[in-house]
Amino acid sequence: MAQNCIRLGLSDFYNHNNASYAITLSLHIRDTHNDIVTAASAALDLIDNQNVHAIIGPQNSGEARFVAEIGTKAQIPIISFSATSPSLSPSQTPYFVRTTQSDLSEVEAICAIAQAYGWHKIILISENTEYGNGLIPYLAAALGEINIQVPYKTSIDPHSQEAEISKEVKKLKGMQTKVFLVHMSADVGSNFFRLVNSAGMMREGYAWMVTQEMSAKMNPMGPKVMGYMQGVLGVRPMVKKTKGLEDLNRRWKAMANAYNKSSVLSLFGIWAYDTVQALALAVDKVGIANSTFQKSNMTNKSRDKYVMGPRLLNTILDTKLKGLSGNFNLVEGQLEPSVLEVFNVIGRKERIIGYWSPQMGLFRDLDEDGVPMAKGKLKQPIWPGDTIEPPTVxxxxxxxxxxxxxxxxxxxxxxxxxxxxxxxxxxxxxxxxxxxxxxxxxxxxxxxxxxxxxxxxxxxxxxxxxxxxxx
Known part of the structure; x- marks a missing residue:
């Protein structure tokens, strides 16, 4: 999905804008196969042999950590639209640019939802990866500050056998606390909820909530997986429906159907589209075509440092545009937090039951002008077991x-x-x-x-x- 969205974004940038560009981006695609070593090797190849001036990707937080270190040493901006773990910090690796929202942007919203429903204890479940482990300490601390206890935390290895995961699910079922928050990627999370559903834990008396990664990719998992998650709540950044987004979605569906792939556009695909357009705009401002690079007098372990690296980085960080995902504005090296929407999985759809913003907290709806309405309230959700009665203790x-x-x-x-x-x-x-x-x-x-x-x-x-x- 990401590769096609990047191609579409680049094509639209040069074809739709009424301007002539002396400099155009040339894409060099590498597949990391979800492997950290392969990602690092690909980054070195692009820097040393292709003389690239920036890298978009990689897509997961584990790979991004290594590639960000390489980019910082070589002074090559590493721009990720999907590495959301707060363990990755632009302050520590200044050439790492996050064009998506950090998982930290969800913490306050999750706490507000927990308070709204009167939950006093929540069990935290994550996957044992850089992405999965990055958010949990921050979330547990934030819940503790509002007197919500975390009696148990568990981390599921993505490579665990089904029997191992089922054993952990059985352990969770035997606990008194029946409110769970799941912080997993779509692939790991879909399998986990399948086993949770089989264990009878998606019935009345339970409450489940998922974070951005699963909700941003919910639809692409298909109706079968959503069938395992009836009554689940989720949070994710809100993206307003526009003609531009509808057009991208239409073209994406046509492209996906031609290759027999998922025909639903995810949030990460939209961020990829905006990211490449922001990079193209920054490159045009800097004028990289006339740039040169030089070798630094460092050890043989050091990478080449491009003269244009700092200029391009600063230009990217200062770039602002109206993207399909909303306002593209980077604050301290990452996309500025925006309004989050709270949704409830019902049938094959996700019903929006409210929103959260840093300024307003929870609110039920937006009027025609985008002004929040019914502050502090959410619409009535349907809980697991097809009931409107919230889990009580x-x-x-x-x-x-x-x-x-x-x-x-x-x-x-x-x-x-x-x-x-x-x-x-x-x-x-x-x-x-x-x-x-x-x-x-x-x-x-x-x-x-x-x-x-x-x-x-x-x-x-x-x-x-x-x-x-x-x-």
Missing amino acids: LRIGVPVRQSFTEFVKVERGSPNGTSKISGFSIDVFLEAIKVLPFSFRYEFVPLTNKNGTTGGNYDELLCQIKEKASL
């Missing part, structure tokens, strides 16, 4: 006492910030729920002050229940 308050600890004992200091609660009264409760004809989710909440000391007696606890206070 029975919160059981536990007074913290220094005496009679054989009945109830609260011990703090676990690695994930939770408390260990035990004792005779707790054992009776756990045995009692085993004989109930139904299951339900629950959590013990110690009645303490912020400093961890006792927060009151039984009478005060009962008053909080009457007032429906958040324990």
